[in-house]
Amino acid sequence: MKFADTLNTLPEFTGEAVVLSDAAGAELGRIANAPGTAGSFRVYAYLAQRYGAIDAEAAAEGLAIFAEHTEDAARHPGKHPNVDRLVDILKTGVPLAARVM
Template identity: 75%
Template sequence: MKFADTLKTLPQFAGTKLVLTDTSGAEVATIANAPGTAGSFRVYAHLAQQYGAINAEAAAEGLAIYAEHTEDAVQHPGKHPNIDRLIAIMKTGEALDVRIE
């Protein structure tokens, strides 16, 4: 299934941004709930709801949700930073906590 089709099946989440923090509580990234990043906001919020954090299991599901964009991210590192982050979590196993504001 393509990303756009899968995205339609995910729940909506309220908030203006999603804040990702590492295990020490340091902020590592934010994803705005705005045009251009609203899809990633929704994916990460869904993963956090399902798994409690973005861990390796959540990252694997996220990469499946991103579908065709995951392959593009693998071929073009840096083009899709929110996907690159999930790939890094799969490699390192280092989870990120999520807070929606």
């Protein structure tokens, strides 16, 4: 299934951004609910709601949701930073806290 098709099956979320932080609470990134990142916002908001954090299990589901973007990210590191972040979580096993603001 393509990303757009899977995205349409996810719940809608309201908010300005998903804030990602480490175990100490330091903010590591934000994914805005704005054109160009609204899809990533929706995926990360869904994962945060379902798993409580972005851990390895959540990252694996997120990569499946991103579908063709996951494949493109593997071929072009840095092109899809929100996909790359999930790959890093799988590699390191270090989860991120995520909250919708």
